[in-house]
Amino acid sequence: MQELIQQIKQLEELSNQLEVSEFERENTLKQVSAYTNQFINQLPVVKAFNEASKPSCGLEINNIKKSLHQLLEIYQKEVVEKGIIAASGGHLGYIPGGGIFNASIADFLAAVTNPYAGIFYASPGAVTIENEVIDWLKKVFDFPKSAVGNLASGGSISNLIALTAARDKHQIKNEKITKSVIYLSVQVHHCIQKALRIIGLEDVIIRYVELDEKHKMKIDVLEQLVENDKANNLNPFLVVASAGTTDTGAIDPLDEIATITKKNKLWFHVDAAYGGFFILTSKKALFKGIEKADSLVIDPHKGMFLPYGLGAVLIKDKEAVFHSNHYLANYMQDAQNDDLSYSPANVSPELTKHFRGLRLWLPLQLHGIEPFVACLEEKLLLTTYFRKKLVEMGFNVGPTPDLSVSYFWYPFKENENEQNKLLIDAIHKDGSVFLSSSIINEKFVIRMAILSFRTKLSTIDRALTMIKSSLEKYKKELFKTR
Numbered sequence: 129m130q131e132l133i134q135q136i137k138q139l140e141e142l143s144n145q146l147e148v149s150e151f152e153r154e155n156t157l158k159q160v161s162a163y164t165n166q167f168i169n170q171l172p173v174v175k176a177f178n179e180a181s182k183p184s185c186g187l188e189i190n191n192i193k194k195s196l197h198q199l200l201e202i203y204q205k206e207v208v209e210k211g212i213i214a215a216s217g218g219h220l221g222y223i224p225g226g227g228i229f230n231a232s233i234a235d236f237l238a239a240v241t242n243p244y245a246g247i248f249y250a251s252p253g254a255v256t257i258e259n260e261v262i263d264w265l266k267k268v269f270d271f272p273k274s275a276v277g278n279l280a281s282g283g284s285i286s287n288l289i290a291l292t293a294a295r296d297k298h299q300i301k302n303e304k305i306t307k308s309v310i311y312l313s314v315q316v317h318h319c320i321q322k323a324l325r326i327i328g329l330e331d332v333i334i335r336y337v338e339l340d341e342k343h344k345m346k347i348d349v350l351e352q353l354v355e356n357d358k359a360n361n362l363n364p365f366l367v368v369a370s371a372g373t374t375d376t377g378a379i380d381p382l383d384e385i386a387t388i389t390k391k392n393k394l395w396f397h398v399d400a401a402y403g404g405f406f407i408l409t410s411k412k413a414l415f416k417g418i419e420k421a422d423s424l425v426i427d428p429h430k431g432m433f434l435p436y437g438l439g440a441v442l443i444k445d446k447e448a449v450f451h452s453n454h455y456l457a458n459y460m461q462d463a464q465n466d467d468l469s470y471s472p473a474n475v476s477p478e479l480t481k482h483f484r485g486l487r488l489w490l491p492l493q494l495h496g497i498e499p500f501v502a503c504l505e506e507k508l509l510l511t512t513y514f515r516k517k518l519v520e521m522g523f524n525v526g527p528t529p530d531l532s533v534s535y536f537w538y539p540f541k542e543n544e545n546e547q548n549k550l551l552i553d554a555i556h557k558d559g560s561v562f563l564s565s566s567i568i569n570e571k572f573v574i575r576m577a578i579l580s581f582r583t584k585l586s587t588i589d590r591a592l593t594m595i596k597s598s599l600e601k602y603k604k605e606l607f608k609t610r
């Protein structure tokens with residue numbers, strides 16, 4: 129016994145290092161605070177993109193202790209200064225968001241206090257905050273209080289949860305799979321196709337519904353497809369619409385789609401990961417019908433400007449969700465709760481989870497909703513401004529966007545696609561703002577996605593100056609080679 133106690137005490141000396149002293153904590157916080165202040169203060173002047181050809185080095189774990197000071201230096205050089213600076217307002221590629229500071233503080237508080245947010249019994253407070261955030265989202269999108277929801281890591285997992293519920297509601301399994309039909313737009317986010325494979329629906333029939341010139345689903349085509357499939361003894365069960373496609377920001381005609389899905393008893397899913405929060409703006413009318421969806425996905429790490437790591441799903445049919453996600457294990461018996469929808473673990477594949485609700489709850493409580501809405505309206509106007517200026521510079525632009533994603537290309541006289549590709553290469557080399565590219569109707573285009581809370585009028589002016597000089601430099605080089 130004495131020896132056992134001796135051994136434990138010896139180990140304690142080492143293991144105690146994990147509980148750092150108040151003095152060390154103060155010191156750590158001071159260093160991190162200085163570092164983060166410097167990082168944020170420099171954002172307006174540093175590049176938004178640094179082309180990195182090699183992976184970062186010096187990050188391996190080798191059991192040689194380093195000081196926080198050293199590690200912050202390595203982090204700055206090898207992580208922060210490489211690739212896309214996603215926190216920068218100059219990030220106008222893919223779908224940016226920025227990452228508001230108070231959400232990072234919420235993450236810090238959640239991590240230090242570490243409540244167990246998966247099960248109500250374990251942390252009624254944390255789970256209530258998760259559910260308050262979900263209830264707020266239900267109000268924003270006019271979903272009934274009886275709907276269930278979950279705060280997941282992002283849009284991909286949120287879509288996965290929704291599509292699984294659609295599958296289970298319609299009992300798409302066994303021989304039914306190859307006869308069942310799903311209707312998508314070609315502009316749907318690829319996480320939908322991924323999710324279908326993951327949930328065993330790889331072999332369903334997918335109909336890509338033709339789009340109109342504004343990249344929205346043609347409603348008469350959808351209706352005709354469903355009718356044909358029914359007449360051919362197939363099993364249509366799901367329509368996936370987008371409220372803000374990733375490539376062009378288009379919102380499908382949700383209200384009309386809802387009429388078709390209702391009439392034909394199909395599950396109506398809306399992926400609003402990017403566009404959803406614009407329902408809070410002057411664009412509200414475009415979202416008419418979203419409240420009729422059976423399931424809905426929204427990404428607060430896009431339209432609420434949070435740091436990466438928060439997507440949300442709302443689903444009206446609880447039972448369909450519980451079918452896959454609720455399970456009783458003996459070791460969980462203390463946690464049984466009458467209202468299943470109360471515990472996040474019953475609505476998600478996750479059991480233990482990061483307490484994500486706090487990162488939206490705290491900023492909303494601190495700032496109120498107005499600055500968020502103003503920020504979204506600002507992005508819409510900046511998009512209009514950017515497009516107007518590009519046209520003045522001789523660029524062609526895509527159709528007037530519903531939201532804040534659009535595209536443009538320079539009308540080179542020959543080899544338009546290849547030359548626009550070279551132009552984006554020049555833009556990436558410059559890096560003062562970051563834009564991405566895409567292929568739309570076989571045309572190589574430069575995409576702009578304005579959604580970071582840090583993107584301001586001055587950012588767009590910087591982008592315009594950079595595009596202009598890239599174009600000029602590029603034209604000169606082209607001239608030289610001829």
Ligand SMILES: *Cc1c(COP(=O)(O)O)cnc(C)c1O
Nearest residue numbers: 282283284317319374399401402
């Ligand atoms: C971003 C996005 C997704 C994927 O979401 P993640 O958070 O990246 O997993 C899905 N759908 C749309 C429309 C998106 O814009």
